[in-house]
Amino acid sequence: MREILKLAVVLTVICAASGFLLALVHGFTKAPIEYAVLKNVKEPAIKAVLTGFDNDPVKDLVKIPMGKDKKGKAIDLKVFPAKKAGKTFAVAFETSANGYHGPIGVMIGIDADKKDISGISIVSHSETPGLGARIVQANFTDSFKGKSLEKELTKEDIDALSGATLSTNGVVAAVNQARELFDKYRDQMLQ
Amino acid sequence: MALMKDFTKGFWDLLPPFRLVLGLCPTLAVTTSAENGYGMGLATTFVLVGSNLLISLLRKVIPSKVRIAAFIVIIASFVVVVELLMQAYVFGLYQSLGIFIPLIVVNCIILGRAEAFAAKNGPLPSIMDGLGIGLGFTLSLFTLGAIREILGAGTLTLVAKAGLAFNIMGEGYEPFTFMVRAPGAFVCLGCLLAVINYVSVKLDERKRRAQS
Amino acid sequence: MSFGDYLLFIVGAILVNNILLAKFLGNCPFLGVSRRMDTATGMSMAVIFVMTMAGMTTWVVQYFLLVPLEIEYLQTIAFILVIAALVQLVEIVMQKTMPALYRALGIFLPLITTNCAVLGVAIINISSEYDFFDTLIFSFASALGYSLALVLFAGIRERYVLARIPKVFEGTAIGLVTAGFLALAFSGFAGLVGH
Numbered sequence: 001m002r003e004i005l006k007l008a009v010v011l012t013v014i015c016a017a018s019g020f021l022l023a024l025v026h027g028f029t030k031a032p033i034e035y036a037v038l039k040n041v042k043e044p045a046i047k048a049v050l051t052g053f054d055n056d057p058v059k060d061l062v063k064i065p066m067g068k069d070k071k072g073k074a075i076d077l078k079v080f081p082a083k084k085a086g087k088t089f090a091v092a093f094e095t096s097a098n099g100y101h102g103p104i105g106v107m108i109g110i111d112a113d114k115k116d117i118s119g120i121s122i123v124s125h126s127e128t129p130g131l132g133a134r135i136v137q138a139n140f141t142d143s144f145k146g147k148s149l150e151k152e153l154t155k156e157d158i159d160a161l162s163g164a165t166l167s168t169n170g171v172v173a174a175v176n177q178a179r180e181l182f183d184k185y186r187d188q189m190l191q
Numbered sequence: 192m193a194l195m196k197d198f199t200k201g202f203w204d205l206l207p208p209f210r211l212v213l214g215l216c217p218t219l220a221v222t223t224s225a226e227n228g229y230g231m232g233l234a235t236t237f238v239l240v241g242s243n244l245l246i247s248l249l250r251k252v253i254p255s256k257v258r259i260a261a262f263i264v265i266i267a268s269f270v271v272v273v274e275l276l277m278q279a280y281v282f283g284l285y286q287s288l289g290i291f292i293p294l295i296v297v298n299c300i301i302l303g304r305a306e307a308f309a310a311k312n313g314p315l316p317s318i319m320d321g322l323g324i325g326l327g328f329t330l331s332l333f334t335l336g337a338i339r340e341i342l343g344a345g346t347l348t349l350v351a352k353a354g355l356a357f358n359i360m361g362e363g364y365e366p367f368t369f370m371v372r373a374p375g376a377f378v379c380l381g382c383l384l385a386v387i388n389y390v391s392v393k394l395d396e397r398k399r400r401a402q403s
Numbered sequence: 404m405s406f407g408d409y410l411l412f413i414v415g416a417i418l419v420n421n422i423l424l425a426k427f428l429g430n431c432p433f434l435g436v437s438r439r440m441d442t443a444t445g446m447s448m449a450v451i452f453v454m455t456m457a458g459m460t461t462w463v464v465q466y467f468l469l470v471p472l473e474i475e476y477l478q479t480i481a482f483i484l485v486i487a488a489l490v491q492l493v494e495i496v497m498q499k500t501m502p503a504l505y506r507a508l509g510i511f512l513p514l515i516t517t518n519c520a521v522l523g524v525a526i527i528n529i530s531s532e533y534d535f536f537d538t539l540i541f542s543f544a545s546a547l548g549y550s551l552a553l554v555l556f557a558g559i560r561e562r563y564v565l566a567r568i569p570k571v572f573e574g575t576a577i578g579l580v581t582a583g584f585l586a587l588a589f590s591g592f593a594g595l596v597g598h
Contacts, residue, residue: 007257014249014261018268018480025272026476032279040282212575213431216519220427263487267480275476290526293479297519299431373425374590377583384576385569392571 035059038078042107042123046080046092049109049119053082057092064185077181079189082109088190090118095177099170102126104135106174110182112190116148120175125167132167140171149179197316201323208331208380209387211324213299217291218332219376226348228336230284232329234273234292236322239301241269243321246309262305263296270296283351300328339379343370409540416544419593422520423552424586429520433553434578436511443557447550448504449511451543453493454521457486458542461525462535482525487516520549556585 039058046057057080064077082090092109105124110117122136134140143159153175160168182189205211208218214235221231245265246253253261274292277285285292295301304324309317341347345360360366369375422428429450436442461482469475494512497505505512515521524545528538559581568577 003254007254010253011257011261011264014253014264018264022268022271022477022480025275029275029279033275036279036282040286212434215430215434216427219430260484260487263483264480267483271477271479274479290523290530293526294428294519294523296479296483297517297522299517302517369587372590373427374583374587376427377579377586379583381572381576381579381581381583384579385571388571388573388576 035061042080042094045094045107045121045123046109048121049107050080050082050090050092051118053084053090055081055083055086057082062091062189062191064188077185079185081189088112091182091189093178093181093189094123095174095181096124097170097173097177099125099127099135100132100164100166101128104167104170104174106171106178108175108178110149110178112186114148115150115182116146117144117175118146120144120171122171127164127167132161132164134161134164135167135171140168144175149175149182152176152179194316194319197319198323201320201325201327202330203327205324205327206331206387207300207324207328209384210391211300211303213303214328215380216294217298218335219373219380221288221291222332222336222339222376223343223371224287224340224346224348225333225337226284226351227287228332228334229329230281231288231291232325232332234277234288235295235298235300236325236329237273238266238269238295239304239325240318240321241272242266242301242305243309243317244314245269246305247312247314247317250310258310259302262302262310266301266305267296300324335380335383338383339370339375342367343372343375344368412537413540413544416541417548417551418589421548421552421589422524422545423549424582424589426523428523429518429549432511432514432518433556434575434582437553437557437578438560440554440557440561442511443553445508446511446514447553449508449515450518450520450549450553451546453486453490453512453515454524454546454549455539455543456493457489457521457525458528458538459535460489461485462528462533462538465529478526478529482522483516486521486525490516520545552585552589556582559585 035058038061043058050057060081060083062079062081064079066075066077069075077093080092081088082092090109090111092107094105094107096103096105098104102125104122104127107121107123108117109119120141122141125133125135127133127135140159140161144153147153147157153172155168155172158168158172201207203210208214217231217235222228242262242265246262249261249265270293273295274285277288277292304320308320312320337347341359344366345358345364347357347359349355349357367375370379416422420426423430423433432446436446464481464485465475465478469478469481490513494505497508497512524542528541531541533541560578563577563581572580
């Protein structure tokens with residue numbers, strides 16, 4: 001009996017010590033890991049929509065709380081600022097709207113002073129190859145560059161894709177969503 | 192000095208995976224480039240030294256009946272620490288090594304040394320044992336990775352992020368892609384093992400002749 | 404997924420992405436037990452049994468323990484403990500209820516705890532985001548693929564015992580080179596499933 005007790009105690013102590021150590025390491029690596037993941041996954045899209053900055057948009061990440069999801073977890077909007085000499089002149093963030101086959105994730109860059117689109121990049125989609133999937137092509141995304149966001153964007157403002165109306169509408173809807181978010185949270189984004 | 196011997200035996204006598212025939216899975220899988228090779232080697236060395244040290248310190252306290260379970264918890268803890276640190280500070284390497292980082296926990300070298308050495312020796316020799324064998328393993332992985340990369344892709348990558356990658360074979364080189372794929376790994380390791388066997392035999396012969 | 408999709412999925416796991424010859428999982432025991440047919444088949448049976456059960460158990464642990472408590476970073480340590488405990492449990496139960504099978508498997512059962520293929524497949528199940536049924540199928544099919552490679556290899560090794568091999572290649576070295584050619588043969592399956 002005593003032997004089993006000793007076995008159990010030793011194992012429990014080792015497990016507890018291990019749990020404590022790991023929770024500690026997890027605690028102080030959480031932030032660097034989040035940064036590393038964002039930098040490796042999002043940076044290509046950010047570089048495609050923002051130019052001329054001298055900072056690290058991922059490092060200067062601004063998180064804007066947007067309420068809670070169904071499970072009660074807080075949702076944040078991640079905004080990547082482009083700065084020159086410490087002053088933010090443009091921001092990039094992701095929005096999503098439904099296309100033909102599912103949600104389309106769009107990274108959009110907005111110039112703060114001119115309030116126009118500095119660029120968009122399709123981050124994720126499940127559109128039909130050869131049809132809706134053409135939204136990733138440069139001739140489509142480039143047509144968004146420089147378009148003003150003073151008013152809502154419409155299909156006529158850009159080079160819509162023939163035979164892929166719903167996909168095009170999805171991207172436009174995502175851009176307008178971004179416009180709304182920019183109007184609502186402009187000050188927080190440019191801090 | 193005995194301590195030095197504990198350290199140097201990892202570089203020849205017990206060189207993994209050639210003379211200490213353990214740890215083959217990661218050897219075959221990650222040696223697609225020199226950088227991946229030594230990256231994995233260093234991660235394994237970290238876990239090996241850590242677990243050897245802790246197990247050695249606790250060797251009188253852990254009852255024999257549960258020692259394997261205890262060893263596994265200790266080794267796995269160090270592996271999670273290495274996982275988190277790599278994910279935070281060397282994300283590119285973390286992605287390249289992929290599933291083989293958590294698989295360090297079942298790398299027979301680590302459990303093997305825990306059982307064969309750390310459980311029976313003091314902390315300082317255990318550290319030297321872990322360091323020697325770990326660094327020997329790193330050297331093997333680096334060599335195999337370099338050979339496969341130079342023949343299979345024509346390049347030698349030392350630190351990709353710092354741009355320390357060299358196009359060794361030049362522009363007109365037609366890469367021998369067999370080398371960087373699965374079959375090439377097996378064949379390359381087998382041939383390298385044969386070379387080491389040959390060197391072993393020759394060294395033994397010379398020792399015998401010197402003694403007689 | 405339809406029946407046809409499942410068939411492709413299984414063939415893919417066994418031949419195209421053979422966990423041993425294409426993904427490098429489970430090499431240590433592979434080179435150790437494959438010298439003879441009977442040890443190879445013994446190990447195969449043990450692997451099929453443990454890998455399938457471990458796949459299912461670790462899936463449950465991931466989605467009912469690690470995710471709800473937000474401790475996914477403890478996956479490695481949780482999985483290896485689950486596998487070690489599972490193997491112990493299977494040994495005890497099998498000794499009492501199926502002694503013949505227990506004797507047939509011999510030492511291979513405890514050896515599977517350190518077989519990186521078992522832990523590897525468990526991790527792949529989660530990273531590929533399979534649901535429970537897909538996990539069961541993938542674990543079982545991967546184990547079949549492993550066994551296939553093992554048995555084929557043992558067959559080859561039994562034959563070349565009679566051949567003349569250069570002394571420096573004897574043992575593990577020639578084993579590795581042979582495994583390489585077996586892997587080359589299997590890589591011919593690459594276009595089979597059209598992934």
